[in-house]
Amino acid sequence: MTPAIKAVDLVKRYKKANFNAVDKINLEVNTGEVYGFLGPNGAGKSTAINMFVTSLFPTEGYVQILGVDTKEDPTEIRRMIGVVYQKPSLDEKLTAEENLRSHAVLYELTSWSPTYKSTSEEYRARVEKILAIVGLKGRMHDIVKTFSGGMKRRLDIAKALLHTPQVLFLDEPTTGIDPQNRREIWGYLTDLQKEEGFTIFLTTQYLEEAEICDRISIINQGKILVTDTPDNLKKMVGDELLYISPVNGKEDELKSELINLSIRYQTDNVGKFIINLENHKAQKVISQIKTELDEISIKRPTLDDVFIKLTGEKIK
Amino acid sequence: MSLKAELSKTAMLAYRDVLKLLRDRPRLVISLVFPVMFMLVFGVTLDSSLTGLAGSSFGALPDGFFLNYVFSGILAQSIFQTSFSGIVSLVSDREEDFSMSIFVAPISRFSIVLGKIIGESLVAFIQVFGIIVFGYLLGITIPLDRVLLVLPFGILFAITGGCLGLLVASRIEGKESAQRTFPLLILPLTFLSGAFTPVKDLPFLLNIVKSLNPMYYAVDLSRSIIFANEPSLVRDFTINNGFGYNLIVLIVLGISFLLIGTFLFTRKEGNR
Numbered sequence: 063m064t065p066a067i068k069a070v071d072l073v074k075r076y077k078k079a080n081f082n083a084v085d086k087i088n089l090e091v092n093t094g095e096v097y098g099f100l101g102p103n104g105a106g107k108s109t110a111i112n113m114f115v116t117s118l119f120p121t122e123g124y125v126q127i128l129g130v131d132t133k134e135d136p137t138e139i140r141r142m143i144g145v146v147y148q149k150p151s152l153d154e155k156l157t158a159e160e161n162l163r164s165h166a167v168l169y170e171l172t173s174w175s176p177t178y179k180s181t182s183e184e185y186r187a188r189v190e191k192i193l194a195i196v197g198l199k200g201r202m203h204d205i206v207k208t209f210s211g212g213m214k215r216r217l218d219i220a221k222a223l224l225h226t227p228q229v230l231f232l233d234e235p236t237t238g239i240d241p242q243n244r245r246e247i248w249g250y251l252t253d254l255q256k257e258e259g260f261t262i263f264l265t266t267q268y269l270e271e272a273e274i275c276d277r278i279s280i281i282n283q284g285k286i287l288v289t290d291t292p293d294n295l296k297k298m299v300g301d302e303l304l305y306i307s308p309v310n311g312k313e314d315e316l317k318s319e320l321i322n323l324s325i326r327y328q329t330d331n332v333g334k335f336i337i338n339l340e341n342h343k344a345q346k347v348i349s350q351i352k353t354e355l356d357e358i359s360i361k362r363p364t365l366d367d368v369f370i371k372l373t374g375e376k377i378k
Numbered sequence: 379m380s381l382k383a384e385l386s387k388t389a390m391l392a393y394r395d396v397l398k399l400l401r402d403r404p405r406l407v408i409s410l411v412f413p414v415m416f417m418l419v420f421g422v423t424l425d426s427s428l429t430g431l432a433g434s435s436f437g438a439l440p441d442g443f444f445l446n447y448v449f450s451g452i453l454a455q456s457i458f459q460t461s462f463s464g465i466v467s468l469v470s471d472r473e474e475d476f477s478m479s480i481f482v483a484p485i486s487r488f489s490i491v492l493g494k495i496i497g498e499s500l501v502a503f504i505q506v507f508g509i510i511v512f513g514y515l516l517g518i519t520i521p522l523d524r525v526l527l528v529l530p531f532g533i534l535f536a537i538t539g540g541c542l543g544l545l546v547a548s549r550i551e552g553k554e555s556a557q558r559t560f561p562l563l564i565l566p567l568t569f570l571s572g573a574f575t576p577v578k579d580l581p582f583l584l585n586i587v588k589s590l591n592p593m594y595y596a597v598d599l600s601r602s603i604i605f606a607n608e609p610s611l612v613r614d615f616t617i618n619n620g621f622g623y624n625l626i627v628l629i630v631l632g633i634s635f636l637l638i639g640t641f642l643f644t645r646k647e648g649n650r
Contacts, residue, residue, distance in 0.1 A: 115482050116482060117478070117481060117482055137484050137486075138484075140482055140483055140484040141484045143482075145479065145482050147478055147479070151478055151479035153394065153398060155397070155398045155401040155402055156394070156397065156398070156401070160397070163390075164390055164391075164394055165479070165483075167386055167387055167390040168387055168390070168480070168483040168484065168485050169483065169484065170383050170386075170484075173382075173383075173386045174386040174387070174389045174390040174393065176393065205401075221479075
């Protein structure tokens with residue numbers, strides 16, 4: 063099957079720059095996949111996405127979107143993709159629907175018309191559906207300026223999905239959005255993705271956002287350091303660990319119990335028992351233990367740990 | 379891509395500009411502040427200080443002449459400038475707000491430019507309506523039919539201004555550099571256009587700049603219509619080139635700017 067995105071030896075060096083903003087990137091994103099670039103500011107994420115969406119041409123190498131080269135037929139690609147930028151690309155003085163209508167005219171869902179009523183039926187059905195999904199149907203005819211940041215973001219995403227694109231690009235889509243709104247937005251997106259089957263490519267600095275991806279490339283200084291599933295990446299820096307500590311005086315009881323259950327453990331310097339969860343399920347371990355415990359916790363490796371391991375620095 | 383669909387997209391871009399202006403009352407008011415201020419500063423003050431000078435050639439000019447003079451210049455200058463700055467901001471704001479989503483949409487670059495020029499022209503015409511009303515309130519004595527006769531040529535001013543904007547924008551990188559360069563360009567263009575003060579006899583170098591300044595021909599074209607029926611003293615003072623000459627130069631400049639600007643702009647697109 064033709065990959066949704068294919069980049070080969072992709073290089074971008076801006077005019078007058080003395081380094082490559084994107085430095086020999088190779089990747090293939092499958093159709094229907096959720097794929098992310100995770101990296102700090104200035105890593106080259108936005109430059110790469112701008113080349114994918116035909117805003118920038120590569121200095122070397124090439125990009126194909128659904129088999130079409132970005133340099134050869136950018137207009138054909140533009141028809142097939144949706145783009146959400148870091149900052150909402152909305153006209154604040156227009157209503158939500160007027161913003162969508164402008165967009166729909168550009169994508170030929172309807173001809174230009176000064177009123178909503180005289181637009182195409184196809185367009186109106188799509189607008190109502192998509193606004194209902196992002197929870198803005200009731201605010202359809204309100205001026206965008208009156209919207210909160212989260213609402214603008216939702217409208218912006220609705221706009222990018224209005225023309226049912228096959229590949230949706232999101233460049234740091236939830237920067238400056240609070241975690242609750244961020245989760246909601248990802249809820250809408252993944253629901254709609256299940257229904258319409260589009261491919262998602264996103265860039266982010268947020269580790270929790272990267273975790274919704276099927277695969278992630280960690281990118282730094284224009285280069286891909288590693289590409290894998292979030293779980294596999296986290297395994298690079300160690301396994302999930304279960305920390306338990308018994309109530310005072312019950313240490314020996316817990317030790318013998320764990321030995322009987324043949325669960326291997328270590329103890330740390332404050333007397334907590336550490337159980338590697340690679341071969342055990344936390345739930346099962348806990349349910350088997352009869353010794354009274356006063357602390358239970360799980361420490362999961364994070365993508366931050368992965369990034370630190372790969373680059374020696376923290377993201378951001 | 380069909381022509382009908384492209385026209386529809388162009389109409390949408392133009393309509394959006396007008397709608398945004400009509401929804402933005404403060405901007406409507408502010409857009410009138412400068413033209414009215416210039417009419418007051420140049421028109422009214424020159425009238426009260428110059429026309430009375432006995433024995434000078436100004437003394438022979440009719441009362442209230444300079445207000446008419448500045449009004450006829452501002453009419454052309456404001457249409458030209460609105461369209462010029464609209465196109466510059468479209469391109470330099472590419473990294474901001476809605477502009478960027480237009481540039482990744484399936485629309486030809488030419489339609490984007492054309493839609494924006496038409497939109498900014500309509501915006502300019504709405505502003506011009508206000509300028510005309512204020513002009514009469516301040517006391518211009520030009521017959522209304524003369525003023526209205528200039529307006530069809532306003533479309534040419536807007537297109538030439540927009541095309542010059544495109545040419546400039548295609549050479550500018552980013553918003554900051556646009557903000558720095560813009561006054562450096564628009565102020566000499568405006569002051570050497572003759573909109574506010576006569577530019578008939580200028581030193582050699584300034585004369586060259588004037589001759590290359592499309593706004594100068596727009597202003598002179600406006601005056602060649604407005605003062606056509608005035609006595610020869612007034613005509614000699616106000617009109618530098620004839621109507622036909624201005625028209626031809628504007629058309630030639632407009633077409634050249636459009637071709638060169640569109641070429642540079644589309645070539646630069648993506649090759650930043």
